[in-house]
Amino acid sequence: MxxxxxxxxxxxxxxxxxxxxxxxxxxxxxxxxxxxxxxxxxxxxxxxxxxxxxxxxxxxxxxxxxxxxxxxxxxxxxxxxxxxxxxxxxxxxxxxxxxxxxxxxxxxxxxxxxxxxxxxxxxxxxxxxxxxxxxxxxxxxxxxxxxxxxxxxxxxxxxxxxxxxxxxxxxxxxxxxRRRPDHAATAKAAARTDLVKAAVRARPFWLLAAAFTAHGGAAATIAVLLVTYLVHLGHNPVFAAAIAGLLGVLSVTGRLVTTGLRRRWAAATVAATIFALQGIGALLLPLIGASVPGAISCVLLFGIGFGVGTITLPHLLAERYGTAAYATLSGRIALFSVADKALAPLGAVALAQLIGYAWVMGAVTAACGIAAFTLVVYHRLSFRQISKQEVSS
Missing domain, CATH: 1.20.1250.20 (MFS general substrate transporter like domains)
Structure with a gap:
């Protein structure tokens, strides 16, 4: 470690x-x-x-x-x-x-x-x-x-x-x-391939991919454009940079809070709630962000979930699919989520120049809403499957 x-x-x-x-x-x-x-x-x-x-x-x-x-x-x-x-x-x-x-x-x-x-x-x-x-x-x-x-x-x-x-x-x-001593006992290549094929054919995997791709794009957009947008709202550059700097501190806070809450509630539900709060923060920014208290409040709402996706996805993947094919499944989701982190800010800049920053914040709100909704659907689907397994037992 x-x-x-x-x-x-x-x-x-x-x-x-x-x-x-x-x-x-x-x-x-x-x-x-x-x-x-x-x-x-x-x-x-x-x-x-x-x-x-x-x-x-x-x-x-x-x-x-x-x-x-x-x-x-x-x-x-x-x-x-x-x-x-x-x-x-x-x-x-x-x-x-x-x-x-x-x-x-x-x-x-x-x-x-x-x-x-x-x-x-x-x-x-x-x-x-x-x-x-x-x-x-x-x-x-x-x-x-x-x-x-x-x-x-x-x-x-x-x-x-x-x-x-x-x-x-x-x-x-x-x-x-080094590798874990009992790694030899994990699934062989053929079994690992079968596990991956079964996972990508089912809806839960793609719900996770959609949730964390949408959220990654929203977070990347805020990270790139927040200072510029705060200046656009009338704040001076020093204040804008200082407020944007809170995102790093808040990401640590959000990870601590999320890890604590996961011990009482399901990880998908906790992450969905936090993603929804981020969407509210992005939605309110064009409405109240011109004032100092408003800007700080919106950044606090969004920042609390800034690093939550980073630690939630590994937990959900390992929880559902085990560790034998974790990296393969994670890599497939990363193909979409990392690409979105690269492309979303470019699209946001073009959108801002075309129709304004308020629409960019609307797009960020929509992305956070999609992430939250898909995680709720994922949790309910997982809960039903667990319940069916218990009845079968």
């Missing part, structure tokens, strides 16, 4: 969050428009989504040690290559590699390792601990990267970050991660 907490924090910090700090200096040195440079990160996220199913099958068959070790090496080399790019095609090639590395080393494979190792409350606590620590990646690496760029320039800063990432992540993944 300690090893994964370190590697996820530095992995997200270097492979994802640091990009925003390098955006302006890269525009200048590459003589490119901001949208052209920003497209590199979108390419990386989409590549991660496309790789997710393949990575999931590998994890179920062979575990995480080899995959995450190789991914750490690839990520280190890709960031080093990033520091040397001179043209946009080179930048896009580097971020294609970063997207592949991210699929191999970030949350999805880390969750698969945790799910295969821990049971019950131990699994819930492990997922909570990991996401709480890694949740501070942006808080650590945004200012750190800014300081490095100021002191050494963006190219040297990237080289320093790459060396730091490789020094920590490669040995931790290679030497600390």
């Amino acid at each position: 300690a090893a994964l907490a370190v590697t996820q924090t530095i992995g997200y910090g270097v492979l994802y969050y640091a990009f925003s700090v390098f955006l302006i200096p890269m525009q200048r040195d590459l003589a490119a428009a901001g949208t052209q440079v920003a497209a590199a990160l979108t390419l990386a996220v989409l590549t991660t989504a496309l790789c997710a199913p393949l990575v999931g099958r590998w994890l179920d068959a062979r575990g995480g040690r080899g995959l995450m070790s190789v991914g750490s090496v690839l990520g280190t080399l890709a960031v080093l290559a990033w520091s040397r790019v001179e043209t946009l095609p080179q930048l896009y090639g580097v971020f294609l590699a970063i997207g592949i590395a991210s699929a191999m080393v970030l949350y999805e494979p880390a969750f698969a390792v945790i799910v295969s190792w821990f049971d019950g409350h131990g699994r819930a606590n492990a997922l909570l601990a990991l996401t709480i620590v890694a949740g501070f990646a942006s808080s650590i690496f945004l200012p750190l990267t800014g300081l490095l760029v100021e002191q050494y320039g963006w190219r040297q800063a990237l080289a320093i970050l790459a060396i730091g990432y490789g020094t920590l992540a490669i040995p931790l993944h290679a030497l600390v991660l």
Whole structure:
């Protein structure tokens, strides 16, 4: 757990969050428009989504040690290559590699390792601990990267970050991660394939996919556009940035609350309630967000569920399908949810320019409503199936 907490924090910090700090200096040195440079990160996220199913099958068959070790090496080399790019095609090639590395080393494979190792409350606590620590990646690496760029320039800063990432992540993944001792007793490849086929043919799996894809797109849209929209509503940029910064703190709070509530109520019901509250926050933002108390209230409502999807999906998948094919099923959902996280903000920006930000908040509200509704349907369907099994017994 300690090893994964370190590697996820530095992995997200270097492979994802640091990009925003390098955006302006890269525009200048590459003589490119901001949208052209920003497209590199979108390419990386989409590549991660496309790789997710393949990575999931590998994890179920062979575990995480080899995959995450190789991914750490690839990520280190890709960031080093990033520091040397001179043209946009080179930048896009580097971020294609970063997207592949991210699929191999970030949350999805880390969750698969945790799910295969821990049971019950131990699994819930492990997922909570990991996401709480890694949740501070942006808080650590945004200012750190800014300081490095100021002191050494963006190219040297990237080289320093790459060396730091490789020094920590490669040995931790290679030497600390291991498979559960009873892994040999888990389902064989044929049985695992049958389990996956049965899962994807049934409605519950697609309800989970729909819920967490919709919610991921809504959360990504708010993360990208919140500061801009608050400024549009009349708040000054400093206040807008400070309020948006609450999302990181609130995501930790929401994960703690969710983990606690799951011990008394079903996880799907808890998540559905929180997603509905987020939808209310997005709906109210155009109506009361122009005032300071209104803006703070709406951000609090949305922020409380900002990190809930991250820890709820692994729990629901393991609860329903067990651990033998967890990574494969998770990878299939990630193909949709991660892609939506990349594309939804782009669509939201286009929608805002076309008909206004209020409609974007309406779309976010609708996405949260869809996520909440599908989880309620999933819970009721699961409850009926359990009841039928008890009657049969």
